[in-house]
Amino acid sequence: MTQIVGTYLSYRQAARIKSISYQIVVWATLLTLMVPIIWLVIGAFSGLEALLSGNISRIFSSITLEPIRQVFFASNFFTYYRNSLVVAAGVVVFTVVASTLAGYGLTRVQFRGKKWLARLILFGYMFPPLLLSLPMYQIWRELGLLNSLFGLVIAEASVPLPFGIWTMWLFFQTVPLDYEESVWMAGGSRWHSFKDVALPQAAPGMIAVGIFAFQSAWNNYTYPKVLISEDALRPLTTGITQYAVQNYVFWNQVMAIAFTIVIPAFLMVYFLQKYLLEGYKATA
Amino acid sequence: MSSATDYVSSLVPRRWTRTTNSYLGDLFENEYALLVVCLGPALALFFLVAILPMAWAFNLSLYEVSTLNPVWTWVGPGRFVDILTSSGFQNAFVRSLVFGFGSVAIQLVLGVGLALLVNKDFRGDVLARALALLPYMVPAVVIGMVGQFMLNAQYGIVNLALLRVGLLDQPVAFLGLPETAMATIMVVASWKFAVFVTLLTLARLQSIPDHFYEGATMCGANAWQKFRDVTLPRIQNVILIAALLRTLWMFNKFDIIYIMTRGGPGQTTTTIPLLAYEIAFNQYELGQAAAIAALMFVFLALWSVLYFRVARPEEEVRVA
Numbered sequence: 001m002t003q004i005v006g007t008y009l010s011y012r013q014a015a016r017i018k019s020i021s022y023q024i025v026v027w028a029t030l031l032t033l034m035v036p037i038i039w040l041v042i043g044a045f046s047g048l049e050a051l052l053s054g055n056i057s058r059i060f061s062s063i064t065l066e067p068i069r070q071v072f073f074a075s076n077f078f079t080y081y082r083n084s085l086v087v088a089a090g091v092v093v094f095t096v097v098a099s100t101l102a103g104y105g106l107t108r109v110q111f112r113g114k115k116w117l118a119r120l121i122l123f124g125y126m127f128p129p130l131l132l133s134l135p136m137y138q139i140w141r142e143l144g145l146l147n148s149l150f151g152l153v154i155a156e157a158s159v160p161l162p163f164g165i166w167t168m169w170l171f172f173q174t175v176p177l178d179y180e181e182s183v184w185m186a187g188g189s190r191w192h193s194f195k196d197v198a199l200p201q202a203a204p205g206m207i208a209v210g211i212f213a214f215q216s217a218w219n220n221y222t223y224p225k226v227l228i229s230e231d232a233l234r235p236l237t238t239g240i241t242q243y244a245v246q247n248y249v250f251w252n253q254v255m256a257i258a259f260t261i262v263i264p265a266f267l268m269v270y271f272l273q274k275y276l277l278e279g280y281k282a283t284a
Numbered sequence: 285m286s287s288a289t290d291y292v293s294s295l296v297p298r299r300w301t302r303t304t305n306s307y308l309g310d311l312f313e314n315e316y317a318l319l320v321v322c323l324g325p326a327l328a329l330f331f332l333v334a335i336l337p338m339a340w341a342f343n344l345s346l347y348e349v350s351t352l353n354p355v356w357t358w359v360g361p362g363r364f365v366d367i368l369t370s371s372g373f374q375n376a377f378v379r380s381l382v383f384g385f386g387s388v389a390i391q392l393v394l395g396v397g398l399a400l401l402v403n404k405d406f407r408g409d410v411l412a413r414a415l416a417l418l419p420y421m422v423p424a425v426v427i428g429m430v431g432q433f434m435l436n437a438q439y440g441i442v443n444l445a446l447l448r449v450g451l452l453d454q455p456v457a458f459l460g461l462p463e464t465a466m467a468t469i470m471v472v473a474s475w476k477f478a479v480f481v482t483l484l485t486l487a488r489l490q491s492i493p494d495h496f497y498e499g500a501t502m503c504g505a506n507a508w509q510k511f512r513d514v515t516l517p518r519i520q521n522v523i524l525i526a527a528l529l530r531t532l533w534m535f536n537k538f539d540i541i542y543i544m545t546r547g548g549p550g551q552t553t554t555t556i557p558l559l560a561y562e563i564a565f566n567q568y569e570l571g572q573a574a575a576i577a578a579l580m581f582v583f584l585a586l587w588s589v590l591y592f593r594v595a596r597p598e599e600e601v602r603v604a
Contacts, residue, residue: 019406026401027408030415033398036475037418039441040430054439098325105322109315117323119592120330125529126588127334128536130557131577134564135337135344158333165326191312219423221539226565237425241543251433258426265421270414277487 040262043255044068051252067256077257079232080239083149084218087235090153091217095164096210098157100202103168104194108177124162132158133226140227147230155223160213167212171205172198207275211268218265236261338581345575350568363575372551372559373576380555383470384535388527390474395481396523400515402482403489413486420479428543431472435459459545462552469553473540477533481526488522489515528591532584556580 009017043051047062071077102121106114136155137146145151175198183193224238234242240257269276312318345364348357367373402409402416419427434441437457446452458468492515500510538557541547547554547562554562556576564573 022404023406023408026406026412029398029401030412033419033475034415036427036430036434037422039434040426043430043433052439054441054444094325094329098329101322101324102326105319109319109322111319121326122592123588124330124334126532126584126591128533128538128557128580128584130536130538131341131560131580132334132337134560134570134573134577135340136333137564138344138570139336139340154329155333157329161326161329189312190318194312215421219421219425221423221425221543225539237423240425240429254429255433258429261426262418262422265423266414266418269417269421270411273410273413273417276417276483277490 037262040255040258043252044259045256046252048250048252067250067252068259070250071253071256071260074253076231076234076239076242080234080236081260083233083239084235084237086149087152087156088214088217090149091157091160092210092213094153094157095160095213096206099161099164099168099209100199100206102165103170103172103202103205104198106165106169107172108180121162121165124158127158129159129220129222130226133222136223137226145227147228147233149233152223152227152233152235155227156217156220157213159220160209160216163212164209167205167209168202171202175201204275204278207272208278211272211276214268215265218261338578341574341577341581344571345578347571348569349571349574356571359571363572364579367572367575367579373556375551376554376556376559379466379553380535380557383466383473383537383541383553383555384531387470387474387477387534388530390470391478391481391530392523392527394474394478395526396485396519398478399482399485399489400511403486416482417479419476420483422476424476424539425543427472427476428540431468431544432459435468460549462549465545465549465553469541469544472544473534473537476540477530480530481523484522484526485519488519492518524594525591528587528594532587532591535587536580536584 042059044067045063045065046059047064047066050058050062053059106118133155140146140151140155143151145154179197179201180190180193183197184190188196219237220235221237224235228234228238231239231242236257240254240261312321346358346360348359398416402412406412435443435458437443437455437460440455442458443452443455447455456464458464496514497510500514505513535555536557537555538561541553541555541558542561545553547558560573560576560580563569563576
């Protein structure tokens with residue numbers, strides 16, 4: 001192809017045409033895949049009547065901030081948002097700390113039964129949240145953890161934890177033991193070598209685990225659905241459905257809430273995709 | 285090497301000597317204490333949210349327990365026979381298989397294709413990758429609701445577009461018809477979860493060194509040959525792992541199906557998790573729901589054995 005074209009165009013021009021046509025294919029594909037998101041954004045800024053008329057030009061001429069305003073002044077929106085943020089923060093902190101410690105312990109300490117422990121942790125991948133949440137509902141009731149954000153954090157932290165431990169385990173293996181040993185020889189303790197040598201080296205892994213934990217908690221629907229029945233404690237995911245059930249015709253407002261949920265997710269992948277890929281690179 | 289050692293030594297101030305350790309430092313000194321400190325939090329959580337609920341479910345599955353009645357009545361293992369032979373369970377199981385394998389097939393094609401597409405370096409590649417990864421980050425609730433909105437028979441954009449193009453002559457309630465509901469949910473769910481395959485594949489693709497492709501080019505390989513001989517051998521393992529994990533997870537998918545159809549119309553999208561939810565929270569039969577959960581754990585354990593046999597994930601972290 002390039003040879004035939006090359007007789008008419010310089011190599012540089014041919015390469016340029018090839019690159020541009022490649023980019024057209026990429027962006028056309030992505031644009032097609034983004035149709036639901038685009039439609040969500042349009043819905044979040046449209047008048048309800050225009051939206052339900054299905055007339056595209058009417059929808060575009062009705063563009064307004066009204067749905068966003070209505071959602072912001074709805075009584076529960078900020079409560080749901082705050083609950084989601086509190087739970088996500090709790091899950092991120094617990095997951096990052098627990099998996100970093102576990103990853104370090106599993107790499108640096110030799111003990112019997114390590115292989116079985118590894119399998120047990122991997123087995124954590126396999127637990128279906130809904131089926132675990134049914135018995136958990138009973139246990140949480142006995143423990144008084146139903147309708148508590150703390151109880152929700154504990155439940156939701158179980159989802160990203162196996163991946164977190166796995167990632168940190170792999171990351172600490174890439175930190176040579178020599179570095180830590182030289183700290184010990186210089187008179188530092190194990191705690192110091194962990195804190196000042198191993199930990200900074202494993203930081204990209206911790207960021208990847210943190211992102212994963214955030215998105216897992218931010219997305220979780222099943223555990224709040226089963227474990228939270230008090231409206232003031234609902235996170236956004238179950239809160240939004242509550243909203244839609246009450247006012248199921250107000251699609252523009254539902255899309256406006258959805259829009260506010262998608263924004264943090266988009267910012268996260270845009271700015272942190274490098275770390276996200278790194279984390280998956282380690283586990284792949 | 286020595287420069288790295290020097291650098292590390294320079295990090296150690298005089299006061300860090302073994303005689304001035306903190307309490308935490310002391311814990312890190314002892315191998316057993318270190319193990320407890322490190323693995324304690326993870327294992328405690330693991331016990332509370334996985335082992336205990338599983339044991340609880342297995343125990344509960346042998347009793348008749350209603351949320352409305354606190355008395356537990358012994359039923360015994362015969363309950364499992366009843367469930368396994370009931371048409372409700374069997375149909376839900378088949379639906380789970382259809383949903384699981386069907387949607388994973390779509391996800392593999394879509395996910396790997398997308399990964400190959402955005403792997404190259406080009407102008408705007410960061411934005412392109414962020415967009416490609418976005419569906420996975422968007423909560424299933426949002427996707428379910430946008431799906432409902434777009435697929436609505438009266439004002440849904442999908443119907444309007446298909447009518448305009450002429451592929452339909454009257455609006456179709458995709459989620460409301462027994463014939464189309466399952467297929468529609470499969471497509472919507474695949475849109476979101478294909479990105480997991482993309483993530484894994486993309487991560488592996490990015491670790492293939494460029495000189496492999498340069499070498500192949502110099503040997504005169506065309507694009508297809510490069511894909512077959514350089515790319516495919518390096519990603520086939522990751523695709524297998526993704527397929528096994530995704531099948532497992534799709535089999536247990538609850539949120540997206542529940543939001544879009546609640547298991548309907550009729551029972552046509554009631555997979556196992558929806559059946560268990562329905563029995564626990566609408567029929568208040570916790571014992572029976574626990575029995576279904578217990579059966580699923582057994583099934584998942586078998587699937588996991590396959591996963592460990594085929595994918596050998598623990599060999600990835602050379603367990604010493």
